[in-house]
Amino acid sequence: GENVGLHLPTLSVQEGDNSIINCAYSNSASDYFIWYKQESGKGPQFIIDIRSNMDKRQGQRVTVLLNKTVKHLSLQIAATQPGDSAVYFCAEKMAGRRALTFGSGTRLQVQP
Amino acid sequence: DTGVSQNPRHKITKRGQNVTFRCDPISEHNRLYWYRQTLGQGPEFLTYFQNEAQLEKSRLLSDRFSAERPKGSFSTLEIQRTEQGDSAMYLCAGDSEGEKLFFGSGTQLSVL
Numbered sequence: 001g002e003n004v005g006l007h008l009p010t011l012s013v014q015e016g017d018n019s020i021i022n023c024a025y026s027n028s029a030s031d032y033f034i035w036y037k038q039e040s041g042k043g044p045q046f047i048i049d050i051r052s053n054m055d056k057r058q059g060q061r062v063t064v065l066l067n068k069t070v071k072h073l074s075l076q077i078a079a080t081q082p083g084d085s086a087v088y089f090c091a092e093k094m095a096g097r098r099a100l101t102f103g104s105g106t107r108l109q110v111q112p
Numbered sequence: 113d114t115g116v117s118q119n120p121r122h123k124i125t126k127r128g129q130n131v132t133f134r135c136d137p138i139s140e141h142n143r144l145y146w147y148r149q150t151l152g153q154g155p156e157f158l159t160y161f162q163n164e165a166q167l168e169k170s171r172l173l174s175d176r177f178s179a180e181r182p183k184g185s186f187s188t189l190e191i192q193r194t195e196q197g198d199s200a201m202y203l204c205a206g207d208s209e210g211e212k213l214f215f216g217s218g219t220q221l222s223v224l
Contacts, residue, residue, distance in 0.1 A: 008152060032211050043114070043203050043215030044155065089154045093211060098143065098168060100213065102154025 008087060010107040019077040021106045023090035028071065030092035034100065035064060035075045037086045044089060047075070077108075085110045116141070116216035118204050124222045125194055132190045133202055133219045141206025144187050145213060146179055148172065149201040155215075161187060194223045 013019050025033065031052040036044035050057045050064045050073075057064050063076040073090050087107050091100040115138035125131050137144050143162050147155035158177070159169045163184035173179075176194075181187040191198055201220050205213035 034212060036215075041217070043116075043205075043217045045114075046212050046214065049212055091154070098145075098160055099157035099170070100155075101157070104152070105154055 008105050008107045010109060012109045012111060013080050015080060015082060015110055015112050017080055019075075019080045019084070019108060019110075021075045021077075021088050021108065023073040023075075023103050023106075025071050025073055025090065025092045025103070026101070027092060027094055028068075029094050030101075031095040032093040033064070033066060033073050034091050034093075035062075035073075036089045036091065036102075037084075038089060038105075039086045047088075080108075080110050082110045082112055084108060114138075114206075114214035114216065116204055116206050116214055118202075118216040118219050120219055121217065122220045122222075124224065126224050127196060128193055130190065130192045131194055131221065132188055133204075133221075135187045135189070135204030135216060136185070137187075137204070137206035137214075139185070140208045141214070142184070143207045144181055145205040145207075146187070146189050147203040147205065147215075149203055149218070150199075155203055158189075191221075194221075196223045199223045 034049040035047040038044045048059045048064045061078045065074045087105045089102050089105045091102045117136040119134050145160040146158040149155040161181040176192045179189045201218040203218045205215040
C-alpha cells in the first residue's frame with residue numbers, strides 16, 4: 001500500500017500453509033502486546049493481544065506466543081488464505097503508559 | 113469497520129501552509145489517540161486524550177503541532193507551517209475500557 005512500506009521483510013507462503021511472523025520487542029517493562037494487520041490504504045486492524053502474565057493466547061486461526069525471557073513475540077496463522085496478505089505489526093505497551101510502540105512490520109504474501 | 117472516521121483521506125499542501133485533520137471516534141471511545149506513520153515504518157505515537165483532557169504528548173509533537181478534543185468527542189490535529197518532513201499518514205485511534213486500539217483509515221499528507 002501507499003504508506004505501508006516497500007522494503008519490509010517479506011514472508012511468502014503457499015495458500016493453506018501455516019505462517020509464523022516473528023517480532024523482537026525492546027522493553028522488559030512492557031506488560032501488554034498486540035498484533036495488527038494493515039492492508040493497502042487502510043489503518044491497522046486488530047488481530048490478537050496478550051498480557052505479559054500469559055505465554056500463549058489463541059484466536060480464530062491465529063495464535064500469539066510470548067517469550068519474555070528472550071523478549072520475543074510470534075504470530076501464527078493457520079491455513080493461511082489470500083486474504084491474509086498484508087503487513088503485520090507487533091506493538092508493545094509499557095506498564096502505566098497508554099502509548100503503543102510499534103515494530104517495523106513484516107509483509108506476508110500468500111501465493112495461491 | 114472500526115467506526116473511527118478520519119477526514120480528509122488525502123491532503124496535498126505546499127510547504128509553509130497550515131493543515132487540519134479531523135477524527136470522529138465512536139461514542140464509546142473515551143480515549144482518543146493520534147499516531148503518525150511514514151513509509152516502511154510502524155505507527156509512531158503522537159498524543160492521546162482521555163475525554164477532553166490531553167494527557168500525554170510525544171517528543172515527536174513539535175511546537176508546530178497542536179491537537180484538541182474540545183467536547184470529548186471528535187478531535188482535530190493541526191500542523192502549522194508544514195515542512196516536507198511532515199509528509200506521512202496521520203492515524204487516529206480510539207479505545208474504551210481496554211487497551212486495544214481501533215484505528216481509522218488515516219489521512220495521507222503530502223507536503224510539496
